[in-house]
Amino acid sequence: MKKYNSRNKIASCVLYLAGSVTAQSVLAGGLVEELIDKTTFFGQVRLDAAYNTSGSENPYNQSNVPFQDVEVSRQAYIPPDLGGGRWGDIPIPALPFVLDTKDTVRRSDRIPEDNYDFTQAIMRFNGEMNTKFTRNLSLNIKVRALFDPEVNAGFDAMEVQNDQGGIAGGGGDRYADTGGVDFYQAKGRNGKNINPFEIAGRDYMLDFPTFILNYKTGKYDFRFGNQQIAWGQAVFFRTLDVANGLDLRRHLILDRAIEEYEDERTPKLAFRATMQATSNITADAFVGKFQPDVLPNPNSQFNVIPSQFYRPLDNYYSGDYDSKLDFGIRFKADYGNFGWQAMAVSRYNSLGVFKWAESGINKGLTPFGGTVGAIVETAYSAKPKCSGAQNPYDNFCRRYDSVGEALSHSPFTVGPGGVYSDKEWFSTASGVRLDGLDALNTAIAEFEGLRDVFASPAANATEAAALLNTFFIGAGGSIRGNVQRDYYREQVFGLGGSYVNETEDIDSFWNQVIVNVEVQYTPERVYTSPGLARDGITSDEYIFTAVAEKWHRWSETFPSAYLVAQYMHRSESDLVGLHLSGYGGNVGNTDYKRSDGISGADYLVFAGFQPWPNKKFVAEWAFLYDIRGGILAQPLIKWNPGSGLSVDLFYNYLKSNIRGDSADTLTRSLDHIQEVGIRIGYQL
Structure with a gap:
């Protein structure tokens, strides 16, 4: 009898558990199906390629440094x-x-020649997933995967291993110096990835520019995860856009300029909260893990640090900067045709300070x-x-x-x-x-x-x-x-005002012109010293930017064109953050001239785009002019044939001496770049 009852109990338990598992499976399956129904997926495969038309090579790489072919x-x-x-x-x-x-x-007698006919050749996949769990809670994930087929293999340190004992390692992780060109890895001196949301090798990279859990309720919007915080909208200029650093490995800032740093901002793990404080005022605040700028590696196509030096040893981990936080708050308000904004940010300067090591x-x-x-x-x-x-x-x-x-x-x-x-x-x-x-x-x-x-x-x-x-x-x-990079905290303050101009004649060109003025002030900002001194240079900096933009329809035949004109003045540093006291020295095959510096840097921008009537074509342009005589010009034509296909054809032209002394211009360091580029994308 006991055996009979026992077996019955066991059978009952098995049946109960089986039913429970089945029910849970049905529930789980239903939950998965429900989530899939609430999820949208977007994907794009893309080819980015550019061909060198200048006949000049990068002067920071091994085959084209100053006096390369001169005895x-x-x-x-x-x-x-x-x-x-x-x-x-x-x-x-x-x-x-x-x-x-x-x-x-003669340097070229000892260093093998490497030419970069193609300045860029990247296969990439961009994907995005949005899942809406509830009316208030959602998840947004963007993934970016890149592969470089190494059309130009570049300099390989193993080719000179029998000269002077080769390029030695030691003193830190020398991943970018002792072998072939490393296009994508970015590591601290201890060998750890600087970006924790990234997997990278010599010729590939996978990262998550966005991985955000978003909760919205009433007048509040909370975002937590890996994200970009874009407080600025200017082309080329970043006056109030100081929350994120820049990743310059792929194409410096020479991608489609109208994208406004979309592909260049270095994402950071952060918590961001936005509140509609009143019907006119929005408050926006963040606190996030400090992430520095990522610079191209030695001998890569867009390297900007002389390859005669080892790649700078990055003290991101050894200096405990990986545990530091950036934080800031911004208020933005609109009152009819007028608007204002104010911000305060405490951050570590993402460019850092380079010094001897x-x-x-x-x-x-x-x-x-x-x-x-x-x-x-x-x-x-x-x-x-x-x-x-x-x-x-x-x-x-x-x-x-x-x-x-x-x-x-x-x-x-x-x-x-x-x-x-x-x-x-x-x-x-x-x-x-x-x-x-x-x-x-x-x-x-x-x-x-x-x-x-x-x-x-x-x-x-x-x-x-x-x-x-x-x-x-x-x-x-x-x-x-040998050089190292350290980072310094700074307090950044910003004010801005905007005005939408209206005229009695609604067809006037000046009607609906939006004017924005932004000012940044940073006391005791620390810069790299022209002598690479360990303490750098400390000085107060102010940056002034004025932007005028509008949509204008030239005729009934064409859709409206977007036009933007900008002006920036910087008191202490250039557009990339280097102190102006380092300007003025001779470059190329010239004798030494002391870097006596310049007082202030001024830049003008004119950019925009004009769609064709059928919108299959879009003409774009972006011009950056250094008032001392340098220019960056990027004309672009975009073709949208349909079926998810798009083609961008562009040209990047940089010149440092269209007038004045090229030693005093921003583009002097980059005027070897003249390239025709193409971007072919297919929406999956």
Whole structure:
């Protein structure tokens, strides 16, 4: 009887559980089906390609740096610390057993040539999913997947591994320096991805520009997740648009300009709340995880940092910046034809400050530097070790056991593909708004390891040239630089006003012109110093922007055209955030000229688009003019043949000296870029 009852109970339990599971499966299946019904999917596959029409290569990459194909004479001198007077006074004599104290060097004899016929070739997929769980709660996810087929493989460090012992690693993750070109990875010096929502390799990248849980109720709107916070609308300009940094790996800012940084803003994990405070006033606030700008890697098509330097060691994790928060609030109001806005943001400047860094690479001058290298190594070993408070600045003593160890505590590393001559040093520095003389003296002053190996400050460019060439010869060719990036908190304040102009004649061109004026003020902003000093430059900055825009119909035949004109004045930095004191130096195959700086930067923009009557074609244009004489022009024609297909054909033209001194213009650093581009997209 007990067995019978027991079996019945077991059977009853099994039947109950089976029914429960079935019911739950039905409910789960119904829930999934319900969610699918409430979800929309969008997808696009796209080809982005651009072809170089200028005949010039990127001057920051290995094959086209200043003096690449020019023979430059070099002479080694006895250092002042060894009784040589001032730098350049006493050459090391070319005795029969010392044959390499004077030579000529041509960089292209040692570095293989790589040409980028295609400046861009990217296959990409853009996807978006929207799920509406309830009337108030929704989820928005955007995914971006890119693949670079490596039409131009670019420079490979392994091609020079037998020269000067190759490009050495050490002192941090050197993922972008010791192999082939790394197009997409962005890592801190500890090897961790800077963007936590990203998976990237040398030739591919997958990330989520948007991953937001959105809750709306009444006058409140809350968004939590990975997101872009766009407070600005200007083309090229970012006056109040300070919440997000920029990701410049794909095409700098040379994509379709009208998109207003849509593909360039670096998303951040943030909580954002918007409230309709009154019928006229909206309050918008955020708090988010700090995410820095992402710069192109060495030798990639749009690299903007000289590849003679290692990729800057990013202290995002080692400096604990990954745990820092940005936060800000904005009020925006509209009263009929008038409007105003005000904002305050506390953030870490996303560009950061670049400064000299210890290389951490223990690599000496021998056997690469021939006799001169051996002389330096011997003289260093002959110095007694410093003791107590002694230092190599004031005493004839050494801190370390070898020249290699001393250099590991300096910003310089022996290796190929670095800087080969004084002329290359000065021109390369000026190309990125640095001053070659200041940068050299700063490195000597801030790093005891350099003074330890007989480097001493140079009073002028002639002395600096003697010092540099002595070390280049002693290294057996070139020396590579090491830089790091740190970030500084700043308080950004902004005010803006708007006005919609109305005329009695509704057909007047001036009717419905919208005028916006925005002012940004940032006290004690920290910039990269032209000498790469560890403390940078600190100064107050104000930025003024005026924007006029309107929709205008030229005739009944054509739809309305969108027109926008802009003006920006910046008191301390250029459009990319580099301090103006670094402007003015000579670049290219020219002699050294000190970077004496400029007072203020001014830019004009005229952009817009005009659809064709059938809307199958759209003509677009965007012109950025640096008032000192540089221009960026982007004409574009868009074709929409239907069936989800779209084609954009555009041209990017940059010129730094249409008038005035090209050394004083923003576009001087980019006027090698002249490209015809195409974007072919298909909506899935």
